[in-house]
Amino acid sequence: MTAGFTGQVVLGVDALDDAPESWPVRGHHDLGRGAIADYVEDEVAAPDDETLRRQYLVHPGxxxxxxxxxxxxxxxxxxxxxxxxxxxxxxxxxxxxxxxxxxxxxxxxxxxxxxxxxxxxxxxxxxxxxxxxxxxxxxxxxxxxxxxxxxxxxxxxxxxxxxxxxxxxxxxxxxxxxxxxxxxxxxxxxxxxxxxxxxxxxxxxxxxxxxxxxxxxxxxxxxxxxxx
CATH class of the missing domain: 3.90.79.10 (Nucleoside Triphosphate Pyrophosphohydrolase)
Known part of the structure; x- marks a missing residue:
């Protein structure tokens, strides 16, 4: 027998989807351009209004x-x-x-x-x-x-x-x-x-x-x- 976890949330099969969501971008900066990908930084507004700085590569897929x-x-x-x-x-x-x-x-x-x-x-x-x-x-x-x-x-x-x-x-x-x-x-x-x-x-x-x-x-x- 396996003990359960208090308050655990078990998703049903119909809920197993990644949800599109886009937090507001307060600032965008190009940090470098490459032959395939560009390196950028976004200032992102979190739901609690904190500003997060996130660096990532923009890629064509x-x-x-x-x-x-x-x-x-x-x-x-x-x-x-x-x-x-x-x-x-x-x-x-x-x-x-x-x-x-x-x-x-x-x-x-x-x-x-x-x-x-x-x-x-x-x-x-x-x-x-x-x-x-x-x-x-x-x-x-x-x-x-x-x-x-x-x-x-x-x-x-x-x-x-x-x-x-x-x-x-x-x-x-x-x-x-x-x-x-x-x-x-x-x-x-x-x-x-x-x-x-x-x-x-x-x-x-x-x-x-x-x-x-x-x-x-x-x-x-x-x-x-x-x-x-």
Missing amino acids: AVAVIALDDEDRVALVRQYRHPVRHRLIEPPAGLLDVADEAYLAAAQRELAEEVGVAATDWRVLVDLFTSPGILGETLRIYLARGLAPVDAPDGFVRRGEEAHMDTVWAPLDDLVGAVLGGRLHNPTLVSGTLAAWTAQHRGGFDTLRPADADWASREELLAATGRG
Whole structure:
């Protein structure tokens, strides 16, 4: 028997939603501009009228793909990430930095560019804020199946770290074991791998959202920050 906690609040399934909310901004300061993200500080009015200073990165958002073949193997890349001084195993992913490009089209482009793969079956696997305490990045991870080789889009040239990454494959079950064993650390891989394994064993992939499902959390963030 497990003892309960006094005054505990247990949410029902219909209440398990992150709620959009935007506290008033009394001041905004640009602290630095980068190639991908800008570093800013906001003076935020808390509900008790205290002014909080919060520094964070403004980010365009990204998409990623867990591409699963008929033998339950996932297409991956190994890429150097300088801030953490590691070469990480990651799923194909890329920025939402092309004006008016649909989210699914961006994911399809990244899959072709990074691992030379196309897919016939696309589902939304999971949506997340990658590090909401310091980074305003929205990330949508897709599941792609029905894989086939494809050439990279015309004009695509790998630059920077991408010029030195390679394509690898790994069974989904092995990835789950490596994540839980503390051997794999990329948050996109961790989230996507665990979500894919969970979906597979909890009703099957047909229970996932369609590829064109609304991305409300991203749209709400863009609207709240004037970037919509």
